[in-house]
Amino acid sequence: MQQPGNGSAPPTDGVDPQSRRSTKDLSRAAVSGWLGTALEYFDFQLYAFGAALVFIPLFFPGTAPGIGFILAMATYGVGYVARLAGAVYFGRMGDRLGRKKVLFLTIALMGGSTTLIGFLPTYASVGILAPLLLVLLRMIGGFGAGAEIAGATVMLAEYAPRRRRGLVGSLVALGTNSGTLAAAGTWAVLLAVLSEEQLLDWGWRIPFIASVGLLLFTLWLRRNLKESPVFEQRADVVDGVAVKRDEITQVAGQAAVEQALHEKKGKAFFIAVGLRFGQAGNSGLIQTVLITYLVSTLMLDRSIGTTAITIGSVIGFATVPLVGILSDRIGRRPIYLVFSAIGAIIAVPLMLAVESGDTVLITVAIALSLNLAVLSLFAGESVTLAELFGARNRFTQLALAKEAGGIAASAIGPVLAAALTAATGSWWPLAAMMIGYSAIAFFSALVAPEVRGRDLLRLDNAA
Template sequence: MSTTVTSDTSQYSMKDIIRAAVSGWAGTALEYVDFQLYGLAAALVFNHLFFPGAAPGVAVVAAIATYATGYFVRPLGALFFGRMGDRYGRKHVLVVTIILMGSATTLIGVLPTYEQIGIAAPILLVCLRLLQGFGAGGELSGASVLMCEYSPANRRGLVGSLVGLGTNSGTFLASGIWSLLIAVLPSEDLMSWGWRIPFLGSCLILAFALWVRRKLKESPVFVRLEQAGVVEGSGDAEGEAATALPGADEKKSHSGMRAVVIAFLLRFGMSGNYGIITVSLVAYLATNLGVDKSVGANALMIGSVASFAVVPLVGTLSDRIGRRLSYIIFSIVTIVLIVPTMLLINSVAIPLVFVGFVAIYTLGPQTLTAVEPATLAEVFGARNRFTRMAVTREFGGFGVGLGSLLASSLIAWTGHWWAVAIEMLVFALCALGAGIAMREVAGRDLTDLRDGA
């Protein structure tokens, strides 16, 4: 007698779905508050507080290199939390990841500086960045998987884009806080104690996210996988009910490593330009062009406000025209904007600087961020979606640290913007090439055990 697999969607009320959406948004917002706070601090103050005595350009590179270390450990966190999420469920993992991230960020706010404890200060900073990165390795992918597995297939791009709004919210909050501090505090106060405020304040977002997640139900897709016996702890692995799932009769994914490579390039292309724009160009404005420190933070804040409209619109568009065409269109838009943006920034005319920053930020990385959650969730099969999505996403996320570090190094070496423009072009071509090569995945059955790309 065969066993029937059901998702029992009746147990999920609209309140449950909203809670899942808010949970994903809040966790992602905290992740990007954490990393954007540090990114702006690295560009504006950490070079003085933790790496004094070095030449200005070298100190900026050192501070941003510490920023990059957080990304180097994220794949380990992705592998660890991804395997836990695929074996035991999404919701419990998301509680642990957010505690790790939020705690590490708060502790940065109480760190002594180099002047107070010497070389131990940057060492402790690196340790907290590693802890922060380890937790973040599972957070965004877990939130994306959970939200997409709750979502109706024809609205998955829109619902998944709420994760993108989380990244945008984090960038907006971090940029807004830094802009406010720079505006109201004298430079001496900012350098002595003001820089600690945003890091300590991140604990408020942590408390809110934990409050939302305390009653979160497991995703209906994972519940169905448990009923089918294809996840650990659900009884006989590959049980009889598994035959009710699409692709259960195939031992291997029909696309093999193809899905991994495509997902990596999609992520790598977006993340590299995100790191360049939000970290290196901010530092370039203040250090190389002599523009006031508040300009870069304010430009990012305005871009974040604009993205609140752009991100859900792009997510909705991807539900209509597909993920593949969305990646192709917006990667080309990024390529077209690179040189005009750099020319506007180098004009050092503040209105033109704002136009350049806002245009490249909202129509470049933010559009791809909107499409990414649903795309990566649909690219991978149900059996190990969390693990493969998290690991691929975090290896692709090396682009953020690599992009910002390489761009800052190129600027310090050459003193010109053209090398950074070429670097941005390379990252954009990675996303464009992957978009052209991928199969359309929009609307796939997320209980399908096979890869989609």
């Protein structure tokens, strides 16, 4: 029986292609996707905390607090700009040569650059070369990361049994949560056991250098990973009929094939960008901007933000799979509609809690907001975007949609937020931006089709 709104035909042989892989293969793909995404977010969250806690005096000394904040956020944003180039390059490679090859390359670039940041000289040692090298490594890491999470998303969705695709796909979000938790926990420990002098002297290097262990294990795992069953068995679709690639010329001419491949391409892409924009915007605002704002603007203790994110990430281990299960039962659109609406509603209360200066209130507000406005949307996004696109260009379109939305929200957003708060001396721009991010995600979901259980062998997009 077809799922509502997916318009999909059954696979060519009547067998769900995901069932072609054993439980062992699925488990290995799941762990690979989880660890790779964890390393990606460990990297970006390490830098986010570093920018908030130590990078301004280490790489941008002598600047006014507001200018240092803007420079640190701009360097953070450079990684997201490089991700767009990586999405184009590796996305096309993934659709042509396979998901496995790309996932090996992206993790190597991303993890290697993270490790090397731990060996960078500071401004005191080499002057302007220090921030330039930091920007270069951020660009290299971003180039690899541009297709990492997209590749993991595609791989897990294409491995997962159709009825459990939401739960299995949510493991990507669980990976981001794991990376965030590891980064926040690491910085929390460093702040607790080291003096400020020790932290600025050598302590900040520890988490970056230590990430090499996770990198090597993930490389080994991905080297032994089997290719996605959907990539191996994907079919062409002509007039709603699924036919294997080597049989395409027997069914219809090239013109009919091209028409099927490009059907509704634009709408699906822009829906995906909107969904991603809302989630990524809230993520950058809560996990990066607010943590920096607490320290550089409100002059609160460095540990408050890291503790809040740590607690929120622990809670996320329950939130993410629960949302994945719900999306399998009630659909993808309701998940987005409900949680994006909640994100808009809690924006002002979150900022009022932050402005209160009360440690407990701040911690509770940030931890809950992380789950309700970021992790819940990400858990739904991981499978929704994969189901929106057809098999021929799924990797490329998904990677581009994620990075286009990510650049607009997570690269430009933190810099804009820093500039607006510095110019106004108020918290209201942060609340307004969170409402805006959530509203865009809401309206994108409103115009999106329901894609739960869609046949991933189809080449035409769902919208």
